Every structure is written in C-alpha cells, then in structure tokens.
Amino acid sequence: MKIAVEIENLMFFYPDGNKALDGVSFVVPERSKTVILGPNGAGKSTLLLHLNGLYTPNRGKVRIFGKLINAENIREIRKKVGLVFQDPDDQLFASTIFDDVAFGPQNLELDKKEILRRVEEALKAVDMWDLRDRPPHHLSLGQKKRAAIAGVLAMEPDIVVLDEPMAYLDPRGQEEITAILNRLNNEGKTVIVSTHDLDWALEWADYVVILNAGRVMAEGDKSILTNRRLLEQNGLKAPLLVTLFEDFEGKLGIPTSLKEAKQKLKKIML
C-alpha cells in the first residue's frame, strides 16, 4: 500500500492557546476514498489546513508522498494537494467563474493555452462550463460548491481534500458532488473528505479516520463505522444501516453499504 499522506504526532495550538490538535497520527493510502469523521470542534478543518501547508504544526510532521512539508517545497505541495473549503464563498472571489477557476493555473505560471485547457476541462468535469461567465454570487449553493471544486481541479492535484462538501446541500446536490468525487477517485486521485454524515461515509468511503478533541480515536476500513459504541463515545451517531441491522447481527451481520444490505434482505426474503 502506497501512502499519500502521513501525519506524525501533529500538534497545533491556536494563538489564544487553545489546543486544536493533540498528537494526531495517521496515514492516508494513495488512491483511497478517505473520510475524516468527528463531531463539531473535533479539529477536522484545522487538520485539513495542515495538508497543504496553510497551517504550520507546532509539533509533529506532515508528509505528502513521503515529502515533509516545509517552506522550500510549499509551492510543490500546493500543486499536489488541492483544498476545497467548506464555504464556497470563501474560495470564489473573482468576477466570473471562469476567472476564478483560472486563478490557480495562473498562479502556477502556466502558458495561456494550458491554462485555458485546464479551465475548460475542470469546468466541464463539474458540469459548470455553460455558467463560466456568471459571477459567483449569482449561483446556487450547489453550483458554487461545484465551481469551488473546479477551481481546485484546474491545478490538477494528486490529492483532493474537501472540507464538509455536503454541508447544506439538498439530496440532488449531494448526489452530484458524490458523483464528482467518485470520478476523481476513478481517475486515480486520492480523495480526502471531512464530514459528520455517517450514512454517507459508510456508503462512500474505503478508509476512515475518527477524530475527537484533536486526537485520532480510530482509523481503518469502513467496518469501524459499524461499531456503535466507538461512534457514540466520540459524539457520533451510528449510521442508519447499523441501527437497522444490529439486532440481527448474529444472523445477517452488519452491511457496510446499501447494496450489501439489499442483498442480505433478498437472501432471507426469497
């Protein structure tokens, strides 16, 4: 298993002395669909800001594809790790969506032809090409989120990190974002998502990290999401599938996806 991100004993204090991360250590496998779970205030967003060097650890190390993040390679790291912010209004600042998506490639000082290619490709990947001349404040939240993802995709990162991409989205918007994330993963990118939507995490993820009070409480494949006690101890609610199947665990086991649950039910019904 190749490692995309390696975090070792990461500690981070806010200027007011508040400890946000308290010795976080975990790895993210390359090309994985990793979910970082945790209640509000667990330190998820703070952790993500360390992944492309926006925050500097007070102690500990962050490695991207084996390279330790430091002042010398920060540009290289930001090329490799694309960070999509929770609130798209924090990210979309230009007068049109096209200009905003072009912002990253322009900072990479690519030639004009390459910038235009990347912008077109990124906007088409999130189905926003037709809205390229719109100013961000005229878009719906779902469209803004897709545009913010395009802004990061245009930098062609190997790792895409998204902070709560499903927040405030309607079911259709969530489906659209999920489809984009799956496509990115199929293209070979490592996708890291922070969320507290466990139903979605159980369905989508193949690697899970549970964070609480700035510490990693568990990490591994998504079977850890079937451990109700662990989840509840860390301020999380067990996914619906787990609640539904736990009474029949001895007979049916607990499914880790809707598809698996259907198969189990079909087996006993037919």
Add this chain to the structure above:
Amino acid sequence: MKKSHWHLEDIKKQSRLFNKLDPRIKVIGFFLLIALSSFIKSFIPLFLNLGLAITLVLLARLPLNFLLTRFMYFLAFAGVFLIVLPLMTPGEVAFTLGPVVFSKPGLIKGAVIGIRLVTIWLYISLMLGSTGFRDFLWALSRLRIPPEFIGIIEFMLRYLALFSEELKKAQTARKARLFQEGKSLWHKRTFKILGQTIGMLFYRAYLRGERVYRAMLARGFTGRWQVLEEKKIGRKDVVFFLSIVFWVLMLLDFEYHGLAWRLIWRLLE
C-alpha cells in the same frame, strides 16, 4: 425582459453598437466624456453633451430598467445637492414657497449640476453596460491601474452582495424575535442593536477576509495578479476614440471660446 436585479454581463450581451469595441478604448473614451461633462458650465454645450449621451444610450439599446435602477442609486447620493443648492445660494429671488426662498443663481447652479449628473450617469451606465464588469477590470489592469486597486474593486463587488445578504438574514432573525425599531431617532435600544449589527458585520468581514486569503494561498497565490487575456485594437476602436476626442475638443472650444484651437496650435508649434 423585466428584471429587478441586472447582471452586467447580460447587459453587455444585450447591448448593441459598443459592446464589441476594445474595453480599453471604451474606458478612456467614456472617461474623457465624463471629465468633459464635469468641466462645462454653459447651457448649450451642456445640452449638446446630454443629447449625445441620450443618443448613444438609445443606440446601445440599454434596458430602461437597468438605467432607472442605477439612476435611483445616483439620485440618492446627488439628489440632496440638487434640492439644497437653490435654497443655499444667495442672490436674486426667483420665487418663494411659503418661508422657503429659491434664488435665481441657485436654480441655475442646480440645473447645471443636474444636467451634468444625468449626463455622467448615462455615460457611466453606457461604459459599464456595454463593457461588462470582467472586461472593465481587464481594461483597468491593461491601463496600468495598480493591481491592488483593481483587486479592491473586484473584492468589493463580490463580497458586498454577500454582506448585504448577511445583513438581511440578521434583520430577519431580529424580526423573528419580535424586535421593533424605535419610533424616534434617539431610541437608545435601536442604536445599541444597530451598533451590534454593524460590529458583527465588521467582525464577520474580518474573519471572511482571513478565510478568503487562506483559500487564495491554497491555490498558489504569491501576491501577483496575472492577466490572462490579450485583445487587439482595431479600426473601429480608433474611429470611436477619434470621434470622442473630436467631440470633447469641440465642446471645450465652445465652452472656453477657442480653447481647442489654441491647444491644437500649441501642439503644432
């Protein structure tokens, strides 16, 4: 098409005649016309200039709704002067309305400023409506306006909409908790709530600014603003620009009795 809120890129697509011209030429050209409008004082050149502005707006087919909405903003700022000037300027009395006295020089001054304002409003609307916001900023950057200044305009327009939305949300939340503004201007609690709201907006703006900057850094921002597009100045642009220069010189000549000729002679000497 009736709309309550206009989007400049839509206006540009809808407008005729000037929308294909080079944005740099348009910005300089209309800037000259705006500067001219603020110099002239005599009624004939003032009306000629207003006539040109109206003709150009009609030719450009800018939507009336768009023009009127902008005019309301304009009036909110400038209207006060138009009302106050005839009252404050001393001189021969034109007429009285009860205790209020309107002076003749005041009315003339008010009319001059009123015509200037309408003309300038028409030229600004024409410039922005036929250029669009994106090309307008592009033209400014190509005209060597400092990138920090352009950045401020860009951020202001982008985030003003967001902050007004936040303000509306806060107002709705207050209404939902039965808050009522005081009936007198000196109502202490209303002042306190207003102060808190403004304070909250400033604080949120500060936090938002931090997050926006972080998001920019995440996409490799190094402090340098880049310009992607290049455009070429064509024959139509030159004709448009020279026509404006001719018009400006003609009206200046009218206003300052032979100024244009004096300037041309000096250039030729």
